[in-house]
Amino acid sequence: xxxxxxxxxxxxxxxxxxxxxxxxxxxxxxxxxxxxxxxxxxxxxxxxxxxxxxxxxxxxxxxxxxxxxxxxxxxxxxxxxxxxxxxxxxxxxxxxxxxxxxxxxxxxxxxxxxxxxxxxxxxxxxx
Numbered sequence: 001x002x003x004x005x006x007x008x009x010x011x012x013x014x015x016x017x018x019x020x021x022x023x024x025x026x027x028x029x030x031x032x033x034x035x036x037x038x039x040x041x042x043x044x045x046x047x048x049x050x051x052x053x054x055x056x057x058x059x060x061x062x063x064x065x066x067x068x069x070x071x072x073x074x075x076x077x078x079x080x081x082x083x084x085x086x087x088x089x090x091x092x093x094x095x096x097x098x099x100x101x102x103x104x105x106x107x108x109x110x111x112x113x114x115x116x117x118x119x120x121x122x123x124x125x126x127x
Contacts (some may be wrong), residue, residue: 052089
C-alpha cells in the first residue's frame with residue numbers, strides 16, 4: 001500500500017487527472033446559451049472533468065499528463081467545420097464557432113460527438 005492510500009481511502013473523481021463518471025445516466029445533454037452568440041455551453045450529465053482545459057484550432061491537442069480521452073474529444077470537436085475553440089471544465093463543454101457558421105447543423109454535430117463520448121465513457125467505466 002502506498003503512503004497516499006492511508007490518506008485517501010478511495011480515489012475521488014476530482015483526484016484523478018482524467019474525467020470520471022459520477023453515475024450512468026440517460027439524461028439528455030443540456031444546451032445553454034452564453035453571452036457570446038458564437039459560443040454554446042453543453043452540460044454533460046454524470047461527467048466531471050478533473051481539470052479545466054482549453055483547446056484551440058491549430059494548437060497541438062495532446063497533453064503530457066495522458067488525458068487521451070479528453071484530448072480525443074477536443075480533437076474530434078475541433079474537426080467540425082466552423083469550430084475554433086473548445087473548453088472542457090467541471091461538467092460542461094463550451095464550443096466556440098466562427099460567426100459565418102450557423103448553429104443548428106453545428107449544434108447537432110457537437111451533440112452527436114458528445115453523445116458518442118458519453119456512451120464510450122459509461123462503457124469504459126462499467127468494465
